[in-house]
Amino acid sequence: xxxxxxxxxxxxxxxxxxxxxxxxxxxxxxxxxxxxxxxxxxxxxxxxxxxxxxxxxxxxxxxxxxxxxxxxxxxxxxxxxxxxxxxxxxxxxxxxxxxxxxxxxxxxxxxxxxxxxxxxxxxxxxxxxxxxxxxxxxxxxxxxxxxxxxxxxxxxxxxxxxxxxxxxxxxxxxxxxxxxxxxxxxxxxxxxxxxxxxxxxxxxxxxxxxxxxxxxxxxxxxxxxxxxxxxxxxxxxxxxxxxxxxxxxxxxxxxxxxxxxxxxxxxxxxxxxxxxxxxxxxxxxxxxxxxxxxxxxxx
Amino acid sequence: xxxxxxxxxxxxxxxxxxxxxxxxxxxxxxxxxxxxxxxxxxxxxxxxxxxxxxxxxxxxxxxxxxxxxxxxxxxxxxxxxxxxxxxxxxxxxxxxxxxxxxxxxxxxxxxxxxxxxxxxxxxxxxxxxxxxxxxxxxxxxxxxxxxxxxxxxxxxxxxxxxxxxxxxxxxxxxxxxxxxxxxxxxxxxxxxxxxxxxxxxxxxxxxxxxxxxxxxxxxxxxxxxxxxxxxxxxxxxxxxxxxxxxxxxxxxxxxxxxxxxxxxxxxxxxxxxxxxxxxxxxxxxxxxxxxxxxxxxxxxxxxxxxxxxxxxxxxxxxxxxxxxxxxxxxxxxxxxxxxxxxxxxxxxxxxxxxxxxxxxxxxxxxxxxxxxxxxxxxxxxxxxxxxxxxxxxxxxxxxxxxxxxxxxxxxxxx
Numbered sequence: 001x002x003x004x005x006x007x008x009x010x011x012x013x014x015x016x017x018x019x020x021x022x023x024x025x026x027x028x029x030x031x032x033x034x035x036x037x038x039x040x041x042x043x044x045x046x047x048x049x050x051x052x053x054x055x056x057x058x059x060x061x062x063x064x065x066x067x068x069x070x071x072x073x074x075x076x077x078x079x080x081x082x083x084x085x086x087x088x089x090x091x092x093x094x095x096x097x098x099x100x101x102x103x104x105x106x107x108x109x110x111x112x113x114x115x116x117x118x119x120x121x122x123x124x125x126x127x128x129x130x131x132x133x134x135x136x137x138x139x140x141x142x143x144x145x146x147x148x149x150x151x152x153x154x155x156x157x158x159x160x161x162x163x164x165x166x167x168x169x170x171x172x173x174x175x176x177x178x179x180x181x182x183x184x185x186x187x188x189x190x191x192x193x194x195x196x197x198x199x200x201x202x203x204x205x206x207x208x209x210x211x212x213x214x215x216x217x218x219x220x221x222x223x224x225x226x227x228x229x230x231x232x233x234x235x236x237x238x239x240x241x242x243x244x245x246x247x248x249x250x251x252x253x254x255x256x257x258x259x260x261x262x263x264x265x266x267x268x269x270x271x272x273x274x275x276x277x278x279x280x281x282x283x284x285x286x287x288x289x290x291x292x293x294x295x296x297x298x299x
Numbered sequence: 300x301x302x303x304x305x306x307x308x309x310x311x312x313x314x315x316x317x318x319x320x321x322x323x324x325x326x327x328x329x330x331x332x333x334x335x336x337x338x339x340x341x342x343x344x345x346x347x348x349x350x351x352x353x354x355x356x357x358x359x360x361x362x363x364x365x366x367x368x369x370x371x372x373x374x375x376x377x378x379x380x381x382x383x384x385x386x387x388x389x390x391x392x393x394x395x396x397x398x399x400x401x402x403x404x405x406x407x408x409x410x411x412x413x414x415x416x417x418x419x420x421x422x423x424x425x426x427x428x429x430x431x432x433x434x435x436x437x438x439x440x441x442x443x444x445x446x447x448x449x450x451x452x453x454x455x456x457x458x459x460x461x462x463x464x465x466x467x468x469x470x471x472x473x474x475x476x477x478x479x480x481x482x483x484x485x486x487x488x489x490x491x492x493x494x495x496x497x498x499x500x501x502x503x504x505x506x507x508x509x510x511x512x513x514x515x516x517x518x519x520x521x522x523x524x525x526x527x528x529x530x531x532x533x534x535x536x537x538x539x540x541x542x543x544x545x546x547x548x549x550x551x552x553x554x555x556x557x558x559x560x561x562x563x564x565x566x567x568x569x570x571x572x573x574x575x576x577x578x579x580x581x582x583x584x585x586x587x588x589x590x591x592x593x594x595x596x597x598x599x600x601x602x603x604x605x606x607x608x609x610x611x612x613x614x615x616x617x618x619x620x621x622x623x624x625x626x627x628x629x630x631x632x633x634x635x636x637x638x639x640x641x642x643x644x645x646x647x648x649x650x651x652x653x654x655x656x657x658x659x660x661x662x663x664x665x666x667x668x669x670x671x672x673x674x675x676x677x678x679x680x681x682x683x684x685x686x687x688x689x690x691x692x693x694x695x696x697x698x699x700x701x702x703x704x705x706x707x708x709x710x711x712x713x
Contacts, residue, residue: 005570005577007584009302015585016544019525023598023639047573048585051538052530136374139355143371149704162706163370163395163622165402167544168636168697172704186302186383188374272330 010187017146017183018048022055024171025128032058034070035246036203037132037184040192043201044183057084061117063109064091065227065248073204088120105229108250118154121178130181136188147171148180193269197262209242209260220253301380301511306404308387308397308424313412314441318481319373319384320351325488328375329354348482355386370400379507394669395622398709401431406509408437413446417459422656425463432691435473435509437502443494444480450496453478466657477502518690520548522602523638528587540571540587541596546692551579555605558596559683564605566591599640601683609683609693615676616713621666623700623707628665635678637696643679687711
């Protein structure tokens with residue numbers, strides 16, 4: 001019987017990138033947040049190396065302010081697939097005085113993650129950090145290379161990036177440097193959701209419609225939590241919401257939604273006229289918020 | 300899924316960002332928050348129209364200088380296919396970015412300001428699209444609103460461009476001419492009511508009709524091995540598969556193949572993708588191949604059909620586009636990365652610099668950044684190539700500076 005393999009071009013490109021990473025670097029790691037993009041990366045990595053195991057560990061930089069559903073999901077996934085997971089905590093960076101906790105209305109540990117991440121890279125001597133950033137997310141990310149070289153300080157020099165031609169990925173670096181690798185650079189949010197649907201990939205429950213105590217601020221829906229600063233006059237009520245993007249609780253806003261299945265989520269995204277990062281509180285700090293964080297080593 | 304990659308190039312003022320913004324806006328690809336912020340900024344600047352160029356202008360440095368400094372990637376989709384635009388700037392010092400954008404694109408849009416006609420930069424853009432053999436070129440004659448939508452002006456520019464096209468040696472290239480007004484949306488997505496004399500397709504219509512697989516399936520199969528998969532688990536104890544991305548054409552189980560450089564002949568015994576087996580895979584598939592005999596294959600090797608061998612050579616004659624501040628000089632050593640194969644190389648001879656306006660070449664002994672020239676390169680080990688004209692992906696390589704590790708140039712085998 002004839003059976004022809006016809007590639008999904010985006011999937012094919014991502015698998016190619018994963019294999020280049022393993023061939024060109026000594027110590028790669030997959031930066032895992034528990035969000036849909038990093039979950040998609042795990043599936044792609046499985047496909048790239050099957051029947052062999054995924055040949056690198058996962059690193060989770062835990063702000064301590066994650067949704068409990070995300071952490072549960074993370075631990076389950078790791079156990080099921082037999083993956084190696086490394087967790088490093090922002091709380092430890094705070095305890096050792098390397099970073100200072102933010103206070104007040106918009107306090108978040110999101111930017112503090114960078115220090116914990118850079119420390120972990122140094123601790124384990126990782127030379128390639130694979131992440132789920134996509135170019136369609138944000139304008140600074142639209143200029144990001146697939147292999148993005150960072151200096152000893154983890155900094156991104158956007159004016160001095162290596163040209164990337166054809167499929168050829170240049171992973172040559174000096175000792176102490178590392179490369180951030182973005183295998184789903186060319187995917188859009190809808191591509192990711194459609195892939196999750198087609199592949200039947202399990203994702204944390206908070207991506208689906210559920211009841212949650214939330215309050216409104218600046219036109220966004222914030223989760224009520226011990227980690228999220230809340231004014232006295234910011235009254236929380238129960239709303240039917242879901243999350244379209246998942247960072248930690250202090251920087252991720254919910255959207256009102258009844259989409260309870262992956263099919264309904266895909267349909268919602270298809271007709272949506274609000275961008276994904278519109279629900280990211282961390283990007284609202286200033287117009288160039290992401291660009292600034294990236295220059296400092298943010299992922 | 301159909302994905303079409305498009306390269307855009309243009310000078311600062313010819314409305315490239317506006318065209319892209321218009322494509323996004325009229326295909327409903329811009330989100331409400333983006334449209335709102337464009338409206339706000341347009342109003343602040345006192346414009347009485349939507350400044351759609353703001354949909355793409357990215358980094359702070361760019362906004363300060365009002366220019367585009369690097370290749371940006373922009374995404375939109377229709378019911379028919381997904382589009383990826385590699386947006387590159389058009390200044391003379393950014394030839395390298397244009398080459399980069401064109402390298403991964405099947406279509407290129409060249410913008411011409413209707414008031415200015417074919418200028419030096421038009422020549423350069425077209426020259427690069429020729430050199431890189433971009434299959435479809437759309438010549439978008441923009442700002443027709445500023446020349447009263449005159450058919451005569453469109454015809455004159457089209458004729459000038461056709462004269463330029465006569466100098467091209469890439470005869471299979473499809474060149475189309477479309478008069479547009481990006482600012483008003485005429486002939487971008489929707490037909491323009493102001494140019495009833497134009498009966499052709501709009502830009503989007505043309506893009507929708509391009510066959511995305513056409514340029515990838517038309518040559519000989521090349522399978523560069525990226526990595527060897529050896530699980531060494533109880534279940535797959537003796538499994539030894541070769542992982543790579545297939546280029547050029549189909550490979551089938553049972554195909555008689557040769558492994559380069561060892562020239563070992565064998566047959567394909569299995570083709571895997573994830574946990575399924577297939578009898579054949581078409582170009583662009585990231586698959587795992589098993590071979591019949593127990594042969595020694597490693598990263599950098601290439602599997603090809605035995606009756607379709609590539610050129611195996613240590614002396615390479617190539618056209619190089621130089622991308623580094625440090626000049627390319629004779630005697631210099633670089634790494635050549637060709638597919639998964641990386642070898643040490645020495646620049647034997649720089650023969651000439653080719654003018655990017657079709658005016659010919661002049662003798663030279665070095666190449667500076669953004670210059671293009673023919674170069675002889677001597678390699679420490681052979682690479683298995685085709686000419687770029689025959690097989691794009693197997694005919695291109697990069698040069699890596701061994702000191703800075705940067706990608707210093709790109710070569711096209713001739």
